[in-house]
Amino acid sequence: LHARYVLNLLHETRKHLKQLPNISHVSTCYSEEVTVCGDLHGQLDDLFLIFYKNGLPSPSKSYVFNGDFVDRGKQSLEILIILFTFLLIYPKEVHLNRGNHEDHMVNLRYGFCAGLSMMLRVHGKKILRMFQNVF
Numbered sequence: 001l002h003a004r005y006v007l008n009l010l011h012e013t014r015k016h017l018k019q020l021p022n023i024s025h026v027s028t029c030y031s032e033e034v035t036v037c038g039d040l041h042g043q044l045d046d047l048f049l050i051f052y053k054n055g056l057p058s059p060s061k062s063y064v065f066n067g068d069f070v071d072r073g074k075q076s077l078e079i080l081i082i083l084f085t086f087l088l089i090y091p092k093e094v095h096l097n098r099g100n101h102e103d104h105m106v107n108l109r110y111g112f113c114a115g116l117s118m119m120l121r122v123h124g125k126k127i128l129r130m131f132q133n134v135f
Contacts, residue, residue, distance in 0.1 A: 001081065003122060006123075010133075013134050014134045017134065024064075026095055032060070035064070036064045039099070042072055042073025043075070047083075057089075057093050061093065062092075062093040067098050067099020069099070070102065076115060
C-alpha cells in the first residue's frame with residue numbers, strides 16, 4: 001500500500017479506538033462462537049491459518065485478538081493492516097486488545113521499528129509515530 005493509504009487507515013483506526021472504553025465486553029449467545037487469538041508476533045501465515053480454519057471476521061463470526069500483533073516476525077505491518085481493516089469494517093465483531101509488544105520500547109528492542117523503517121523508507125518515521133499513537 002502507498003504510505004498515504006496506510007496513514008489514512010491508521011487515522012481512522014485511531015479515531016475509532018478513541019471512542020471505545022478501556023475495557024471491552026464481548027458477549028454472545030450459545031449458538032454463536034467467538035474466536036480468541038493471541039501472540040501473532042508478525043507471523044502472517046499464522047493469521048491466515050486462523051482465518052482458514054475459523055472463517056473471516058463477519059457479522060456472524062466474532063474475533064478477539066489479545067495483543068502482541070508485532071515484533072519478531074517479518075510481516076507485522078501486514079498483520080496490522082489486516083486487523084485494523086477488519087476492525088473498521090466489523091467494529092462490533094472484531095476486538096483488539098493491546099499487548100506488551102504494542103509499546104514503543106518493546107518495538108525498538110524486538111524489531112518492529114527497524115522492520116518498518118526498512119520497508120517504508122520515504123514516510124517510515126511518520127507512519128511509525130502514527131502506529132505508536134494508535135497503540
